[in-house]
Amino acid sequence: MSGRDEIMQKLTRTLDQGDGRAARQAAVRAHMAKPGGPVPSIAREEDAVGAFIERAIKADATVSRIASADDLPKALAEELRNRNLPAAIRHGADPMFAGLDWGGLETSVGIGRIEEPATLSRAEFGVAETGTCVLASGADNPVTLTFLGETHFVVLDAGDIHKGYEDMWAALRARGLTPRTVNMVTGPSRSADIGQQLQLGAHGPVALHVFVIG
Amino acid sequence: MTVQSTTPQFKQNTKDALKNANLQTALRDTRNGFVGKRAAAREKMGVDEFEGLRDAARDLKNHTLANLDVYLEMYEEQVRASGGHVHWAKTAEDAQRIVLDICRKADAKTVNKGKTMISEECGINDFLAENGIKPVETDLGEYIIQLRGEHPSHIIAPAVHVTVPEVRDEFRKAHTHLDADRNLDGLDTLLKEARGVLREKYFEAEVGITGANMLIAETGQSIIVTNEGNGDLSQSLPRVHIVMASLEKIVPTLEDSATILRVLARSATGQDMSVYTTFSSGPRRATDPDGPEEYHVVLLDNGRTDMIGTEFQDMLRCIRCGACINHCPVYQTVGGHAYGWVYPGPMGSVLTPSLIGVEEGGQLPNASTFCGRCESVCPMRIPLPKMMRHWREREFEKNLTPSAMRYGLKAWAFVAKRPWLYRVKTRAAIMALGLLGRRKGRFAALPLASGWTGGRDMPAPEGDTFMAQWKAGKRP
Numbered sequence: 089m090s091g092r093d094e095i096m097q098k099l100t101r102t103l104d105q106g107d108g109r110a111a112r113q114a115a116v117r118a119h120m121a122k123p124g125g126p127v128p129s130i131a132r133e134e135d136a137v138g139a140f141i142e143r144a145i146k147a148d149a150t151v152s153r154i155a156s157a158d159d160l161p162k163a164l165a166e167e168l169r170n171r172n173l174p175a176a177i178r179h180g181a182d183p184m185f186a187g188l189d190w191g192g193l194e195t196s197v198g199i200g201r202i203e204e205p206a207t208l209s210r211a212e213f214g215v216a217e218t219g220t221c222v223l224a225s226g227a228d229n230p231v232t233l234t235f236l237g238e239t240h241f242v243v244l245d246a247g248d249i250h251k252g253y254e255d256m257w258a259a260l261r262a263r264g265l266t267p268r269t270v271n272m273v274t275g276p277s278r279s280a281d282i283g284q285q286l287q288l289g290a291h292g293p294v295a296l297h298v299f300v301i302g
Numbered sequence: 303m304t305v306q307s308t309t310p311q312f313k314q315n316t317k318d319a320l321k322n323a324n325l326q327t328a329l330r331d332t333r334n335g336f337v338g339k340r341a342a343a344r345e346k347m348g349v350d351e352f353e354g355l356r357d358a359a360r361d362l363k364n365h366t367l368a369n370l371d372v373y374l375e376m377y378e379e380q381v382r383a384s385g386g387h388v389h390w391a392k393t394a395e396d397a398q399r400i401v402l403d404i405c406r407k408a409d410a411k412t413v414n415k416g417k418t419m420i421s422e423e424c425g426i427n428d429f430l431a432e433n434g435i436k437p438v439e440t441d442l443g444e445y446i447i448q449l450r451g452e453h454p455s456h457i458i459a460p461a462v463h464v465t466v467p468e469v470r471d472e473f474r475k476a477h478t479h480l481d482a483d484r485n486l487d488g489l490d491t492l493l494k495e496a497r498g499v500l501r502e503k504y505f506e507a508e509v510g511i512t513g514a515n516m517l518i519a520e521t522g523q524s525i526i527v528t529n530e531g532n533g534d535l536s537q538s539l540p541r542v543h544i545v546m547a548s549l550e551k552i553v554p555t556l557e558d559s560a561t562i563l564r565v566l567a568r569s570a571t572g573q574d575m576s577v578y579t580t581f582s583s584g585p586r587r588a589t590d591p592d593g594p595e596e597y598h599v600v601l602l603d604n605g606r607t608d609m610i611g612t613e614f615q616d617m618l619r620c621i622r623c624g625a626c627i628n629h630c631p632v633y634q635t636v637g638g639h640a641y642g643w644v645y646p647g648p649m650g651s652v653l654t655p656s657l658i659g660v661e662e663g664g665q666l667p668n669a670s671t672f673c674g675r676c677e678s679v680c681p682m683r684i685p686l687p688k689m690m691r692h693w694r695e696r697e698f699e700k701n702l703t704p705s706a707m708r709y710g711l712k713a714w715a716f717v718a719k720r721p722w723l724y725r726v727k728t729r730a731a732i733m734a735l736g737l738l739g740r741r742k743g744r745f746a747a748l749p750l751a752s753g754w755t756g757g758r759d760m761p762a763p764e765g766d767t768f769m770a771q772w773k774a775g776k777r778p
Contacts, residue, residue: 090390091389091390091391091392091396091603092390094390094392095390095392095549095601095603095607096371096374096375098607098608099370099371099374099607099610100371102607102610102611103368103369103370103371103610103611105611106368106611107368109371109372112368112369112371112372113369113372115365115368115369116369116372116373116376116554119365119369119554119555120520120554120555123520123554123555123556123557123558124555124557124558124560124561125355125358125359125362125557125558125560125561126351126354126355126358126561128347128348128351128352128354128355128564129348129351130347130574143574146574147573147574147575147577180591198591199591199592200592202501202502202505217574218574218575219575220575220579225590225592225593226587226589226590227589227590227591230590230591230592231534231538231592231593232535232538232539232592234534235531235534235535235538236535252560253556253557253560253563254557254560257556257557257560266583267587268582268583268584268585268586268587268590268593269538269580269581269582269583269593270523270580270581271534271578271579271580271581272575272578272579272580272581273577273578274574274575274576274577274578274579275577276577277529277530277531277577277578278529278530278577279442279443279493279529279530280459280571281441281442281443281446281459281460281461281530282442282446282461282466282469282489282492282493283331283465283466283469283489284328284331284332284335284459284462285489287489287490287493289493289497290442290493290497290529290530290531290532291440291442291497291500291501291530291531291532291535292530292531292532292534292535292577292578293531
């Protein structure tokens with residue numbers, strides 16, 4: 089007997105002592121029709137954009153607002169200069185980036201490499217509840233850019249910021265997105281494994297900056 | 303077989319732990335960190351809302367466990383639909399064999415690992431090494447203890463027992479390709495060095511192994527929750543990704559995962575949300591430029607289906623946040639290694655006898671004062687003290703308890719079941735002790751109680767028993 093059959097038979101035999109199989113299937117259908125639990129008040133703030141920014145900063149990200157995507161090259165160049173980073177950025181094939189005039193910035197398109205001083209991704213959504221960016225992997229925004237950049241820049245439309253996780257999942261479904269990975273990112277990477285002292289910049293980015301458009 | 307335990311030597315382990323000065327320093331330094339941070343996160347969210355989420359999380363997991371076969375089938379179907387493979391492992395040996403097969407087919411020489419307790423449970427590292435494949439732990443804490451040849455002493459802070467000077471020594475010994483005279487004084491230089499060394503390893507490995515905090519039945523996704531980003535690098539850079547998860551990690555939907563996420567980080571580290579929460583499904587898509595080409599899930603049972611339908615089923619709600627461990631006075635005193643197997647603290651005291659047998663793990667449920675802090679902070683409201691009591695009963699029934707304790711318990715039960723006798727005896731004992739200790743007001747030593755008086759004085763009783771005083775009309 090295969091491991092699967094052995095495990096499933098044992099499980100079904102035990103669970104059958106309670107409700108029958110048909111009752112269990114009905115219970116599952118009922119749950120799937122109305123999933124989720126209570127939505128806390130932090131996930132119901134009226135000013136979702138304001139709450140997102142405040143909480144992202146609390147999670148050690150930095151945030152700035154720009155009026156439109158056209159302002160991104162200039163704002164990014166300034167951020168890079170202020171951080172003493174080279175005037176260069178690595179990003180994916182996202183149509184938003186392809187249509188921009190990058191001016192003096194050296195841009196390259198592709199996946200993350202072993203040394204990436206600065207990378208740029210477009211987040212699909214933001215969640216105000218915890219100041220979290222939600223990215224969808226793919227050619228437009230390769231997942232490795234999120235983790236290999238020393239400094240990770242994320243651009244996010246203010247209209248894509250949702251109050252709580254439930255709203256965000258509903259929006260993701262409505263957009264028909266089924267990427268290989270959905271990455272929730274809340275601040276830059278960190279570790280307290282040496283001496284129990286929290287330090288920013290473990291294996292992922294040392295810094296995270298979010299540009300909110302609009 | 304599962305990783306070897308030293309649990310039968312629990313008593314000796316605790317004695318060694320108490321004498322280990324480095325360990326005691328490390329434990330003292332962390333004692334209040336986790337506790338304070340969880341309390342602050344709960345306050346910040348609002349106590350009522352947080353408690354409501356704990357109820358919801360408990361109910362959600364109860365529902366999932368009661369219908370687990372249906373959800374597992376749904377999950378498996380979704381993983382297949384996304385191009386992934388599900389491998390069912392009845393035992394730890396099965397899991398080892400499955401992982402080795404995948405690694406061999408991938409012609410793997412090096413395997414990168416995110417933090418996974420299931421891999422620890424199955425002893426994957428030693429098994430791969432015996433078979434000529436090099437496992438590299440990439441979580442910073444796991445990396446440190448791998449260098450030291452140890453196992454984790456905490457499920458979310460595996461190197462919590464290691465002091466900074468010990469980390470420094472370990473790095474000097476291991477990173478011999480670096481300048482021997484380099485400055486390693488600051489914590490930041492240590493972190494940078496580990497980051498640099500491990501960054502190269504991510505690109506070398508053919509296979510990446512991670513755990514899973516949850517598995518979503520609706521979508522077939524596996525979720526990892528981390529702060530460092532090592533798990534994501536381990537699963538997105540190698541050609542093959544293996545997820546090792548036990549089968550109770552299932553939650554029905556994405557919305558349900560939000561309920562668990564809302565209590566997980568707050569209970570663990572006091573964060574509102576961990577830095578990286580990643581939902582993964584299947585191998586890279588036709589148009590994806592990165593990500594693994596193969597995606598495998600090893601679903602481990604290893605004794606868990608035997609817990610369903612028993613008084614230990616509630617334990618399967620555990621989301622491995624570590625709150626019970628952080629709040630346990632016994633853990634805070636002896637650390638994690640004394641427990642002798644993979645899972646320490648209260649959750650380990652319940653889980654270990656379930657997974658490796660009461661004969662081997664039966665001592666752990668005795669290592670509790672039943673103070674109840676573990677249950678009071680458990681986000682899944684697992685009745686840990688009650689289950690430890692069940693294990694004590696089973697240990698007693700199986701005649702595994704030492705004979706002196708058995709006779710002592712029987713004598714005590716005889717008296718306790720006869721209240722008049724109990725009252726006469728306690729009153730006599732209290733009077734005698736009060737008389738003997740009248741001069742000093744305390745005892746530095748008492749017969750049969752050296753274990754207690756070894757660390758502190760016993761105050762001499764003053765006056766009569768509570769029952770006698772109450773009867774005489776005294777009220778507080």
